[in-house]
Amino acid sequence: MITTKENINFVGARALFDPYYIPPKLLHRKMEEKYLFSIINDCLIDDYSMNILYQGAEGIGKKVIINKVLRDLINKNYSYNDIYKIHIDCKEKSQDEVIIYILTTILKTLNLKIDINLMINSNIHQLWNILKLTLKKMDGKIFIIMNNTENQNLKLIKKILILGKELKINTISTRNQVLMPQNFEIKSCYDLKKKLNHFSYNQLFDILKQRSSLSFLHQIDTEVIEYITDIIFDNYIPIPGKGIEILKDLFPSLQKKQSINYNQLIQICETHFESFLIFSEYNMLSFLSEEDLLTMLFLDNLANYFMSKSSLFYINLKILKEIYFISCETIGYNKNLKEFSQLIKKFENLGIINLSKKNLLVNKENHLYNLPSMNSYFISISPLKLKAMIDAIFEKNHIINLNN
Numbered sequence: 001m002i003t004t005k006e007n008i009n010f011v012g013a014r015a016l017f018d019p020y021y022i023p024p025k026l027l028h029r030k031m032e033e034k035y036l037f038s039i040i041n042d043c044l045i046d047d048y049s050m051n052i053l054y055q056g057a058e059g060i061g062k063k064v065i066i067n068k069v070l071r072d073l074i075n076k077n078y079s080y081n082d083i084y085k086i087h088i089d090c091k092e093k094s095q096d097e098v099i100i101y102i103l104t105t106i107l108k109t110l111n112l113k114i115d116i117n118l119m120i121n122s123n124i125h126q127l128w129n130i131l132k133l134t135l136k137k138m139d140g141k142i143f144i145i146m147n148n149t150e151n152q153n154l155k156l157i158k159k160i161l162i163l164g165k166e167l168k169i170n171t172i173s174t175r176n177q178v179l180m181p182q183n184f185e186i187k188s189c190y191d192l193k194k195k196l197n198h199f200s201y202n203q204l205f206d207i208l209k210q211r212s213s214l215s216f217l218h219q220i221d222t223e224v225i226e227y228i229t230d231i232i233f234d235n236y237i238p239i240p241g242k243g244i245e246i247l248k249d250l251f252p253s254l255q256k257k258q259s260i261n262y263n264q265l266i267q268i269c270e271t272h273f274e275s276f277l278i279f280s281e282y283n284m285l286s287f288l289s290e291e292d293l294l295t296m297l298f299l300d301n302l303a304n305y306f307m308s309k310s311s312l313f314y315i316n317l318k319i320l321k322e323i324y325f326i327s328c329e330t331i332g333y334n335k336n337l338k339e340f341s342q343l344i345k346k347f348e349n350l351g352i353i354n355l356s357k358k359n360l361l362v363n364k365e366n367h368l369y370n371l372p373s374m375n376s377y378f379i380s381i382s383p384l385k386l387k388a389m390i391d392a393i394f395e396k397n398h399i400i401n402l403n404n
Contacts, residue, residue, distance in 0.1 A: 013255075015214035016248050020087075022068045027210055028203040029065055032196065036069045039192065040170070044073070044083075044141055049168040051161045051189055056196035058176040059241015063147060065196075066172050070143065082140035084109055091148040095156045099127045102144065106134045128159070135167055142169045149173045154186050161189040198238045201357040205229045208243040215247065216254055224250075224260050227313040228269075230356050230378055235273035246272060261310040266382045281385070287350065289393050296390055297327040298343065299352070303387040306379065314356060314376040320344065352386075353377045 014021055026033055036052075043050050054062040074083055086105045090098060100119055107114055112134070119127065135142070144164065149157055157173065164171045173190075187193065199207065208229060212220045228243050236242050249268045253260060288296065301323045306312065324340045327333075347353045356376040379386075 009213055010217050011214045013215065013251065015211055016244055016251060020063070020067060022064055022071060023210060023214060025210075026061070026065060026068055027206050028199060029061060029196075032065055032194070033069060036065060036194075037072065040069060040073060043170055047168065049164055049170045050191045051164055052170070052172045053175060053190040053193045054172070054196065055175045055177070055193065057198070057237050057239050057241075058148075059244070060196045060198070060239040061241075062174040062196060066145060066174070084138060084140050084142045086142070086144045087147070088145070089147050090152040090157075093152070095124055095153050096127065098146075098152065098156060099124070099131055103127065103131050103134060106131075106138060110134070110137060112137075132163065132167075135163070135169065142167075144169060144171045146171065146173045148176060150175045150177050158186050158189055161186075199240070201229060201233060201238070201360065204232065204238050204240060204243065205358070207240045208247070211240070211244055212247060212254075215251070218257055220254060221260070221311065223311075223313040224265065226356070226358055227265060227378060230354065230358070231269050231273070231380065233357050234354055234380070235269075242272060259311045262306050262313060262379075263382045263384045265313070266380070269380075281389070284350075284381070285389055285393070288389055293331055294327055294333055295343065296393065297330055298324055299347075299386060300390045300394075301327055302353075302379070303383040303390065306383040307387065314378050317344075317375050317377070320377065351380055353379050 009024070011021075015023070039050065039052070054066065056062055070083070070085060084106075086102055088098060088101050088105075093101070103119065114130075119130070122130070144160065146152075146157070146160070161171055163169065205225060208225050209222075212225060228246050231246075232238060232242050246268060247254075249271075250260060250265070253264070288299070302315075302320075305315065305319070305323060321337075321340060324343065325335055328335045344353070348355065354377065356378055359375045
């Protein structure tokens with residue numbers, strides 16, 4: 001369900017699609033933000049330089065912390081208006097391309113012109129000498145921000161770090177994986193190395209909720225954000241980047257205020273996670289074909305439940321028990337709570353249903369969250385697919401019975 005509550009924090013598509021977008025507030029990174037601000041501020045005041053390295057999984061928020069701190073330093077102190085920021089994405093770039101990019105950025109800043117053919121036809125050694133000369137001409141505080149350095153030539157990165165020390169240039173590098181012991185030589189070139197920790201369920205939910213609030217004028221259904229958070233925790237590592245990618249895919253529908261249904265959301269999630277379902281569809285069919293009638297009816301009723309409530313993403317244990325009872329009554333089977341518990345456990349092991357991490361949240365105003373019967377579950381297979389597989393098996397069994 002989507003409400004039309006006015007959103008005073010609205011930014012628009014930029015909040016999702018701009019890789020350099022900075023939210024008005026960095027949630028759950030206050031300590032890291034204050035620490036980096038203090039370090040860089042001291043560098044600027046005392047006129048010394050540092051080589052800083054931020055490590056962590058791709059999408060964990062390394063760039064946004066760096067960009068926000070540099071922006072806040074400039075905004076809060078007008079004497080820092082002579083700060084020059086050179087951003088370079090090192091991903092899939094050769095050594096020549098990295099040097100040329102830095103060089104052309106500096107030339108634009110200095111309003112100097114150089115024959116592009118001269119740069120293209122120069123070798124690494126010549127390019128490096130041109131870069132050193134142009135950097136020496138810059139009058140101000142220079143920050144070279146190198147993102148995605150994990151696949152770049154280590155010798156080049158090391159040369160830039162050493163050059164930074166020589167010319168009092170600050171460098172900030174981001175790396176999407178932790179440095180291995182064999183890279184000890186380059187590790188010693190960094191004055192500060194920080195590794196960003198993963199987020200808890202509650203923290204990740206807050207961040208994705210904030211991004212959706214910034215991206216859309218209307219309020220997005222909380223269960224959509226909870227489901228995305230749960231899926232990330234079950235299939236990936238808890239980082240905002242993956243959730244933002246999913247919200248990008250949902251953007252056209254959400255922008256038009258269309259309700260997101262289970263099948264649509266699961267289909268999108270399947271494209272982002274290789275291990276979205278433990279069993280392949282073929283193996284799922286094999287599993288279902290060997291199950292008894294009660295299990296099949298239970299799953300059929302479960303699929304029907306979610307298909308009839310298209311905007312609902314969760315089901316609690318109490319309703320699961322009701323579906324089990326209905327399935328038992330349909331075939332005149334005696335209800336057995338122990339068997340019900342075993343059935344739920346089996347579905348959890350198969351990845352058909354999952355216990356939501358939001359059950360761990362403590363809601364002091366509503367003690368129902370502490371009751372096991374109110375625990376929320378979600379399914380990680382499209383109800384339409386599950387229904388189609390069950391119908392196919394029922395049809396196959398019906399034909400076999402007729403032939404017999």
